[in-house]
Amino acid sequence: MAAPATGPHPRNARELFWAFSHLAMQGFGGVLGVVQRELVERRGWLSNEEFLEEWSLAQVLPGPNVCNLALMYGWRQHGPRGALAALAGLLALPLLTLLLVASVFRLGADQPQVVAALRGMGAVTVGVLAGAGIKLLLALRSHRLGPLAAMALAGLATLGITWLDLPLPAIVAGVGGLSCAWVYRCLRPGERAPG
Amino acid sequence: MNPADWLELLRLHLTLSPLAIGGAMTLAPELHRALVVQHAWLSEAQFQACLTLAQATPGPNVLYIALAGWTVGLQAAAGPWPQQLVLAALGLAIALVGVLLPSSLLACAAGHWLRQHPQHRGVRAFRQGMAPVVVGVMLSAAWLLACSLDLCTAPSQPVPAAIAVASTLAVWRTRMNLLWLIGAGGLIGALGGL
Numbered sequence: 001m002a003a004p005a006t007g008p009h010p011r012n013a014r015e016l017f018w019a020f021s022h023l024a025m026q027g028f029g030g031v032l033g034v035v036q037r038e039l040v041e042r043r044g045w046l047s048n049e050e051f052l053e054e055w056s057l058a059q060v061l062p063g064p065n066v067c068n069l070a071l072m073y074g075w076r077q078h079g080p081r082g083a084l085a086a087l088a089g090l091l092a093l094p095l096l097t098l099l100l101v102a103s104v105f106r107l108g109a110d111q112p113q114v115v116a117a118l119r120g121m122g123a124v125t126v127g128v129l130a131g132a133g134i135k136l137l138l139a140l141r142s143h144r145l146g147p148l149a150a151m152a153l154a155g156l157a158t159l160g161i162t163w164l165d166l167p168l169p170a171i172v173a174g175v176g177g178l179s180c181a182w183v184y185r186c187l188r189p190g191e192r193a194p195g
Numbered sequence: 196m197n198p199a200d201w202l203e204l205l206r207l208h209l210t211l212s213p214l215a216i217g218g219a220m221t222l223a224p225e226l227h228r229a230l231v232v233q234h235a236w237l238s239e240a241q242f243q244a245c246l247t248l249a250q251a252t253p254g255p256n257v258l259y260i261a262l263a264g265w266t267v268g269l270q271a272a273a274g275p276w277p278q279q280l281v282l283a284a285l286g287l288a289i290a291l292v293g294v295l296l297p298s299s300l301l302a303c304a305a306g307h308w309l310r311q312h313p314q315h316r317g318v319r320a321f322r323q324g325m326a327p328v329v330v331g332v333m334l335s336a337a338w339l340l341a342c343s344l345d346l347c348t349a350p351s352q353p354v355p356a357a358i359a360v361a362s363t364l365a366v367w368r369t370r371m372n373l374l375w376l377i378g379a380g381g382l383i384g385a386l387g388g389l
Contacts, residue, residue, distance in 0.1 A: 025253045026373045056325030063298025064219045064257035072306035094254020113385045120384025123355040127362025129337035136330045157331025168217035180324030
C-alpha cells in the first residue's frame, strides 16, 4: 500500500516526530485511545477503517502495540527514517518526563493530593478509551460482514477479555480467527481491493 | 554489576521481546521474576514504583521497562554521581533497546510484506477480520482501567465515575483537546473531589 496521494498526511519525518510526541504526551495509562483521536480525528491522516486495519497488525505482533503502529505507519509514509522518527517521537519526551518524575518521586508520592490528582487523571483516561472505542464501534457499521455481525464479534471479544478473563492471544486466535475466516469467505477470489 | 551481568540484562530483554504479544504489560510478571526474585537487581518496592510511575506519567506503557533498566544501572556500582548517571543511562539503553529491537524488526518486516501483497486475499481477510477484535480490546481496556480505579462496582465514588462519563462524552461528541480534560481531571482530584 503506497502513501495516500490525496488527503492530509505527514509531509516529512520531522512532522511525524512531533505528531507522535504530541499524542504520546497526552497518553496517561496507555496511548491507545489517544492515537485514534490524534491521527484520525484531529489530523485526518487515517480514516477509522484504516486505523483499525493498521492497528490489527500492531496488536497481533509481539511488542508494545503503539510502538509497532508508529513503526509501520512511519515506514509507510517516509520509509525507515519515518519509522524511526515516529518511534523516537513516541518515546523521547515521555521518557524525559518519566525520569524527571522518578527523580522527585520521593517528594510527592505519599501526598494524598498527588494520589487523588492521579486518580482524577486516570478517570479521564477511562473516558478517552471508552469514547474512542464507541467511535470505532460505530465505524464497524460499514464493515464487510455487516454492522450486526461485526459489532457482535466486537462484543464477543470484549466479554471474553473482561468477563471470562481470557488472555489476549486466545481472543486473537478465537474471535479473530473466526472473524478473519468469515471475511475470507466473503471476499471473492478475483476481487480487487477498492481504491 | 560486572560485565557478565550487563550482558545478562541485555539477553533477558532481547529474549522477552518476541514474547510480548498483547503489549509491554504482559511482560511484567516475567521481568519481576528475573529482576527482583532471580537476580535481586531491584527491590519489590522499586519494581512496583516503576510500574506505578510509568502509568502515572504520559507515554506508552513500555517505558516502565526503561525505568527499571535505569534503576538497575543507578545502583550498579558505588561511586560519584556522574558515574552513576552514566551507568543508569546504560541500563536504560540496554533495557529499552533490548526489549524493542526484536519486536520492531518483526513489525517492520511484517508491515513491509503486507505492503508488497495488498491484494492477497488472506492479507485483506486478516486486516478486515481483525477490526472487531481491535474494537473489543479498546472497550475492554476502558473497562479494566475503570475497575482498577474502583469505578466499576463502587457507586460510593460518584466523582471519578462522573469524570469518566463526562470525558467519554467529550471524546465521543467533541474535538476538545485532551490535555484540557486531563488537567481538569487532575485538578478536581487534587482539590479534594476524590
